[in-house]
Amino acid sequence: MKNEAITSREVDFAKWYTDVVRAAKLCDYSSVKGCMVIEPNGYAIWEKMQRILDDKFKELGHSNVQMPVFIPESLLKKEGELVEGFAPEVAWITMGGSKELEERLAFRPTSETLFCDYYKDHISSYRDLPKLYNQWCNVVRWEKETRPFLRSREFFWQEGHTIHETEKEAIEETNRMMEVYKWFHHEVLAIPSVTGLKTEKEKFAGAEFTLTNEALMYNGVALQAGTSHYFGQKFAKAYDVKFLNKENKQEYVYQTSWGTTTRMIGGLIMVHSDDYGLVLPPRIAPKQVVIIPIGNDEKVNELTNKINSELNQNNVVSYIDNTEKSPGFKFAEAEVNGIPVRIEIGARDLANNTVTVARRDTREKMTIEKEELTVDYIKNLLETIQKDMYERALERRDKLTFTATNLEEMENILNTQPGFIHADWCGNEECELKIKEIKGCKSRCVLENEPLVTGKCVCCSKEAKYHVLWGIQY
């Protein structure tokens, strides 16, 4: 049955989103304005995201470190564009104990400055390069409007900061890490994201260029989830990060940074979930299978325990719900919490040598022979669900992807059903700003490898330089 606590996705998407977040107990507002409490169900998803990404980072030779959470104002100000970009959002620590601080400290909004400040004293020759460091931490940006996971004053992320001997190496790293984010979205989160280049206006403050990973939500709104930046020697010059190169000359390092955040959890919800609650792709679900015994019957308990231990021994995260709630209540709870597969084992079914298996994504209930219920059956089902969820998300994305050749077409699309819009652009910021006037539609990314649509700018119809993907964003 429909979950009464959840507004229909078709009626009010924003309300639906917060209802799902609450009903699935993922996170809650706190009495600290703009900050969230990530609850066990939500944090378990973040822990799994961290584990999978962290293993991949390390596989590629990265090490984790921890820089201080504070940035002295003078240090932050050394790179002008960065300060300009973040100044309005910085939270300032001005007192330690009862004493006024001599210099106020920023709560890190991002840590390029701290990594540069560290690197400058810890490298001297090309033999010390590359340095491939990453940190998992909290950052603060003083947002006015906040929404669970999507935008909050404190959020959690991973920020990689690497320095290299050559531009080539650093650009390869920038691309490599964007590929990791793309892989993670497609293969783990079942989200068919689009990657491309940010425009000058949208790129990270201080970066030479920014690669971005853009996902399309069920309602056609875009979510930026994962960016990778190439800084060239800009920060290195501002923070004096030099090394002796192979030609025995002093040279500034070439730098990258890349990050992704807890907002991916928001994306996961807005791509896959439904009016019955959370829906999770099996590969990211902290709990993949729930087994619900119906009635207290020896044979039932026997089979329940057997299949549960077999699954866990074979790397399927399964658990038995033997709380005192009613079966119906347990079904609904497993559904709202997005457990991908539910196994119901009852005495009457067993008498007929059958058990029931339910898919969360399609809500299909299948009655199968007891003997069919094997580890392989469940593993295959989980992989099928993963694949089907990706396919449905891809279908949805394509259904909400349009092409516009002039402003009027663009306006019509955005007024009827927003989505990704392919349209050519002359490269002129004025056109970008003019397009933004339509419901705040922004360039998501430049698709460098795709041919132009018409060859004429969608806005000024002058000659187009770029094939751009546009959309309204969170």
Next chain:
Amino acid sequence: MKNEAITSREVDFAKWYTDVVRAAKLCDYSSVKGCMVIEPNGYAIWEKMQRILDDKFKELGHSNVQMPVFIPESLLKKEGELVEGFAPEVAWITMGGSKELEERLAFRPTSETLFCDYYKDHISSYRDLPKLYNQWCNVVRWEKETRPFLRSREFFWQEGHTIHETEKEAIEETNRMMEVYKWFHHEVLAIPSVTGLKTEKEKFAGAEFTLTNEALMYNGVALQAGTSHYFGQKFAKAYDVKFLNKENKQEYVYQTSWGTTTRMIGGLIMVHSDDYGLVLPPRIAPKQVVIIPIGNDEKVNELTNKINSELNQNNVVSYIDNTEKSPGFKFAEAEVNGIPVRIEIGARDLANNTVTVARRDTREKMTIEKEELTVDYIKNLLETIQKDMYERALERRDKLTFTATNLEEMENILNTQPGFIHADWCGNEECELKIKEIKGCKSRCVLENEPLVTGKCVCCSKEAKYHVLWGIQY
């Protein structure tokens, strides 16, 4: 050979400690006063500590969450003793962007207040209890004097906060978690810590009682590493955390909190390391075995790769050092970094059908038959090292554990060779303060289960109530 970068432990212990921290690249000071940069070698130890403790916490039914990093001043002030205890050490956020905040925010020094504030809106009946939450996070305490890992303005820890239906359950949890810390110190860190009860003066601000885990460093100075607090209903009353009990009456919850921090890394160093650098017990060493091929020889590389992959396939973390440095340099580096076992494989040795295995803890070099070099041989060696390190630490601790029956004896001990001192106490705070005048010697913990030494207070020689362990602390 002795590492030139490291001052001898016997000459200047404090200098030796910071030298080891730097030489092993564990952490470094940052240009943010009082804050440290935890470098890859140091952070890898913390990650392994986190993984082992976190698995144990979850095994015991705890879930991880994330509370906000900020605490509004009004919220912090609701529990008087807590504020008094932490007020002098709080860092305050007073500005968001360019705006002065209406209410200043504390950077969490600890999160009892936030957990209470959350719990009060998320429980209503005994059916919602217990709540067993934990979080891994950064906290800030505005310390004046700081030392790497031991005392820094920002540090990293785990804080468990649980609420229960009955006093009995909550006290059981308080004891259970202290047992976990004790287990971790003895079985994983090879540190024979002593656990007991803090005195009224030394207990956590606002706690009914505090259990502590006290380790003795090589120089006889004590380090508190892990505390578990029972709050009774004190915070519950201050923050109005009520539930409907089985008798259908409103009752305040019974609460605990328990935490341990990155300072354990400092303890690990000060108990086990030596003048040659870091020494790590195999169970906590991020890298357990290094294999160093000598010369580029086909047979050498063959065996090197074979043993390395066999070890890694059998859950021994092993790696090959095939950088371009000289073998001697590699040996020294493995030594200063505290890799428990070093395997040296050279063409000449292989011709004699032998390889060399070196223990970091004893620095013994063993020449063994090539056939002896098996996964079992290395696994046994690692376990022997773990056991031996614990035994040596225990011997050292016992050698530095004394008994005093009066102040003069206590003074003599502290002036010649500090350590743990067993002595009776009347329970009077005046005596505690008088003893503190001797080189800041403090009660480490009350040993409730141990009989009195003499029955007379070591200070006032009036009738003693407690058998207390005393010592100078970090």
